[in-house]
Amino acid sequence: MRLTPEGPALQPVWYEAPFEKGWIDICAVDVFKTMVFLQQGDQPVRHDGAPAPDGTAPLDDGILKAEDTLQQDWEWDRRFTPSGGAYFAFPYSDLWREAVVRCLVKWALRQGYTIPVIGYWPAGVKAVAHLSHDSDLNIDASAETTLDLLKPFAVNSTWCMMEPGYSPHIYERVKEAGHELALHYNALEEQNGKWDRREFRRQYHWLKEVAALDGVTSNKNHYTRFEGWGELFAWCEECGIEVDQTRGPSKGGDRGFVFATCHPYKPIAWHDEENRIYDLLEIGFLTQDLDLSDYWGKSDIVFPLLDQVERVEGVAHFLFHQVHIHNSESVRKALKTLLAEAIQRGMPWWTSQQINRWERARRSVRIEKGSISAVEAELDVTSDTGLKRGVIHIPLEERAEYGQVTRRWGVPCLSIVTDIAPGTTSLKMELNQGEGAR
Ligand SMILES: [Zn+2]
Numbered sequence: 001m002r003l004t005p006e007g008p009a010l011q012p013v014w015y016e017a018p019f020e021k022g023w024i025d026i027c028a029v030d031v032f033k034t035m036v037f038l039q040q041g042d043q044p045v046r047h048d049g050a051p052a053p054d055g056t057a058p059l060d061d062g063i064l065k066a067e068d069t070l071q072q073d074w075e076w077d078r079r080f081t082p083s084g085g086a087y088f089a090f091p092y093s094d095l096w097r098e099a100v101v102r103c104l105v106k107w108a109l110r111q112g113y114t115i116p117v118i119g120y121w122p123a124g125v126k127a128v129a130h131l132s133h134d135s136d137l138n139i140d141a142s143a144e145t146t147l148d149l150l151k152p153f154a155v156n157s158t159w160c161m162m163e164p165g166y167s168p169h170i171y172e173r174v175k176e177a178g179h180e181l182a183l184h185y186n187a188l189e190e191q192n193g194k195w196d197r198r199e200f201r202r203q204y205h206w207l208k209e210v211a212a213l214d215g216v217t218s219n220k221n222h223y224t225r226f227e228g229w230g231e232l233f234a235w236c237e238e239c240g241i242e243v244d245q246t247r248g249p250s251k252g253g254d255r256g257f258v259f260a261t262c263h264p265y266k267p268i269a270w271h272d273e274e275n276r277i278y279d280l281l282e283i284g285f286l287t288q289d290l291d292l293s294d295y296w297g298k299s300d301i302v303f304p305l306l307d308q309v310e311r312v313e314g315v316a317h318f319l320f321h322q323v324h325i326h327n328s329e330s331v332r333k334a335l336k337t338l339l340a341e342a343i344q345r346g347m348p349w350w351t352s353q354q355i356n357r358w359e360r361a362r363r364s365v366r367i368e369k370g371s372i373s374a375v376e377a378e379l380d381v382t383s384d385t386g387l388k389r390g391v392i393h394i395p396l397e398e399r400a401e402y403g404q405v406t407r408r409w410g411v412p413c414l415s416i417v418t419d420i421a422p423g424t425t426s427l428k429m430e431l432n433q434g435e436g437a438r
Helices: 031-040 092-110 140-153 168-176 197-210 231-239 299-312 322-327 329-344 352-363
Strands: 014-019 022-027 078-080 086-088 128-134 158-161 180-185 218-221 315-319 366-372 376-383 387-395 406-408 411-420 423-430
Touching (some): 022 092, 086 299, 128 322, 128 352, 140 329, 158 218, 180 197, 299 315, 322 329, 352 387, 376 387, 376 411, 387 406, 411 423
Parallel strands (some): 128 158, 128 315
Antiparallel strands (some): 014 022, 366 376, 376 423
C-alpha cells in the first residue's frame, strides 16, 4: 500500500511518555536517518533511478548521477511554479534540523537549563546567495560575456573549470575580478571522462597547473555524474578540496530542493568507513540556466526558492553555464533579474570559498560554559579560527522579563552579536540593555 498525504494518520509524530520520575519525548520518525537518506540517498548509486511519470525528469538516461537514488516522491513532493514547472518545493532536511533544535531548546528550558545556539550567518545576514558556472565548451568569449555581465552587480562567482579549459589570459581576468576558480570534474564516458580516483586527481592537478593555483577549494562534477556512496568525497579530501557542489538537478523536472537541503553539510560515510563524517562540505545547487528552454523551465521558480531558502536561512545556489549566458539573451536576462532580486532581499553573493571559510569557522565555535541570571549572562566561547560578527542565540524562559529579545524556536531568545577571537573568549552581557557583548 502506498502511503499518501491524504491517508489516515498513523500516529502522532511527537509524543511524550512518563518514565520513572520524569518523561521521555519521542519522535516517531527516525529524523537523522531521514535527513541522510534525503541528502545522500538510501543506497550507493549503482543503477539509474526511476523517471518522473510525467516525462519531465528522465533519470533513466543511462548515466549514473546524484539523483539516481532520489528519495522524494514525484507526485507528492513537487509543486508547480506560476508558469507550470514542477519542482521539489521544500528543504525538508533543513526543516527537520530546526525541529530537532526546537525540541532540545524546549526540553532544556523545561529542566531549568538553556542551550545557546550559534546563528547560521553573520549578524544581519538572513541567507546567502551563491552563483556557480561550469565551463563545459570552454569558449573564451563566453567567459568574457560572463565577466562583463557580473561586473556592474559587483557579484563574485565560482567558476568550475573542465578540461581543456580557457586560454591562460582568461584565468588572470577571472582572478583579478575576484572570482573563484574551481574544478569541473569530467567523469562522463561519452566525453572522454572516467569515474576513477586517479583520473580525478589528474584533472585536479591539470587545473592547478593551467590556472596557476596553489590549491582548489571546490569541485562540481560535469553532468552531476556520481557513482557509489562516498568515493567522490574521499577523492576530494585526498586533493584538499573542501567543498563539493555536485548534488543538484540534472533534469528540468527535478529542479529545486531535489536533495531536500540548501545548507552546507558534511556527508556521512557508508559502513565500510565506519560511518565517519567526510571533511568536506556539500553545497548543492537548485537550478540550472533559467529561461534557457522550456525543458529547463522558467525563471519564476526563483521567487519560491528564495522564499524557502530565507525561511531556513540556507544558501541559494544557482548554476549558470557561461556558454548559455553567452548565447542566450533570455538566460542573461534571467541571471540579471536573479542577481538583483537576491541583492534586494539583502542576501550577499558569496563564492564557495567564502561559504566554506565561514561555515568551517562557525562549526569550530564551542560554548564551553556559561551562566545566566535575571541581570546578566556570561559565556566562555572557544573557536579555532575566530568568527566576525557571529550571533549567539540564548533561549530564555517564557516568563522571564529581559530587555530586547527575539523569538526563535517558539521561545524568547537573547541574540548576542559578537566577534569571536581564536582561542577562548569570555563574553559578559547585561540582559536589560539588549546591546552587544562587552
Ligand atoms: Zn558540465
